[in-house]
Amino acid sequence: AQSVTQLDSHVSVSEGTPVLLRCNYSSSYSPSLFWYVQHPNKGLQLLLKYTSAATLVKGINGFEAEFKKSETSFHLTKPSAHMSDAAEYFCVVSHNQAGTALIFGKGTTLSVSS
Amino acid sequence: EAGVAQSPRYKIIEKRQSVAFWCNPISGHATLYWYQQILGQGPKLLIQFQNNGVVDDSQLPKDRFSAERLKGVDSTLKIQPAKLEDSAVYLCASSAGTSGGRYEQYFGPGTRLTVT
Numbered sequence: 001a002q003s004v005t006q007l008d009s010h011v012s013v014s015e016g017t018p019v020l021l022r023c024n025y026s027s028s029y030s031p032s033l034f035w036y037v038q039h040p041n042k043g044l045q046l047l048l049k050y051t052s053a054a055t056l057v058k059g060i061n062g063f064e065a066e067f068k069k070s071e072t073s074f075h076l077t078k079p080s081a082h083m084s085d086a087a088e089y090f091c092v093v094s095h096n097q098a099g100t101a102l103i104f105g106k107g108t109t110l111s112v113s114s
Numbered sequence: 115e116a117g118v119a120q121s122p123r124y125k126i127i128e129k130r131q132s133v134a135f136w137c138n139p140i141s142g143h144a145t146l147y148w149y150q151q152i153l154g155q156g157p158k159l160l161i162q163f164q165n166n167g168v169v170d171d172s173q174l175p176k177d178r179f180s181a182e183r184l185k186g187v188d189s190t191l192k193i194q195p196a197k198l199e200d201s202a203v204y205l206c207a208s209s210a211g212t213s214g215g216r217y218e219q220y221f222g223p224g225t226r227l228t229v230t
Contacts (some may be wrong), residue, residue: 032216041118044157044205044221051216090156101147101170102219106158 004091005103014113019063019078021108023091026072033074034090034092034102044090050074061085083101086112116140118222120206126228132194135225139208141188145169147219148181148191149205157205163189201229210211 007022025031035047048059055067065076074091091105121140127133139146144165149157160179165186174181178197183189185222193200201223211217 019171041223043223046218049218092156101159101162102157104158106154106156 002029002031002093002103004093004103004105006089006091006108008108009106010109010111012111012113013033013081015083015105016080018112019081019085021089021091021110023074023076023105024072025074025091025093027093032094033065033067034072035059035063035076036090036092036104038088038090038107040087045071047076047089081110081112083114084113086110118206118208118220120204120222120225122225123223124226124228126230127196129198129229130195132192133196133227134190134192135206135227137187137189137191137206138223139206140220141206143210143220144186145209145211145217146183146189147207147209148189149207151203151205151224153202160191168180196227196229198229201227203227 003026005024009064013019030052033050036044037047038044047063048057048065050057050067058064063078065074067074088107088109092102094102118140121136125133146163148160150160151157161181163183166183179193181191187220203226205224206222207219209217209219
């Protein structure tokens with residue numbers, strides 16, 4: 001069985017400070033891991049994905065995540081937050097077998113203050 | 115390229131009524147997904163199609179929910195009769211293949227259903 005746990009339901013940062021959104025996963029297989037972002041009244045957008053290649057994954061808008069198998073973690077980071085980063089972020093697990101669904105975490109709301 | 119289209123964007127119905135949602139995937143995408151996102155939670159897969167065949171419907175409440183993709187392109191999701199707990203955003207997504215990790219899923223804007 002697969003699951004993800006997003007450790008913080010809400011994270012607040014100031015503009016220009018680092019962002020850290022934490023995610024732990026559980027998977028019986030070699031997982032694929034993703035981070036999606038959801039802005040209000042907009043569709044889900046893929047930020048980045050890990051599929052068993054490099055453990056440090058770079059995504060769009062300056063975000064990156066590191067796959068740590070020993071810690072079963074896939075935390076999302078950004079060196080400097082921007083006001084436009086305020087949104088809901090979802091950590092997602094899947095694996096590469098055909099027909100396997102994406103399993104979403106409950107989400108972390110990121111607030112950015114000026 | 116055009117994204118995943120969904121309609122309507124919003125729907126309010128009374129419990130025990132029926133409702134239908136429509137999705138048009140990205141052109142050429144063989145795989146189509148319907149997700150349910152309840153407020154405060156992440157999306158949960160309801161059903162996955164590969165062309166016009168069902169790949170996974172294990173989490174679809176079949177006593178009240180049905181979905182079809184007759185020509186392997188557009189899809190409709192129906193709820194009959196609706197319950198209060200069906201209030202949620204219904205997301206449609208499409209991808210070029212079925213592998214959960216290999217092919218990116220592209221999401222539509224969703225239909226927000228309120229059942230009163």
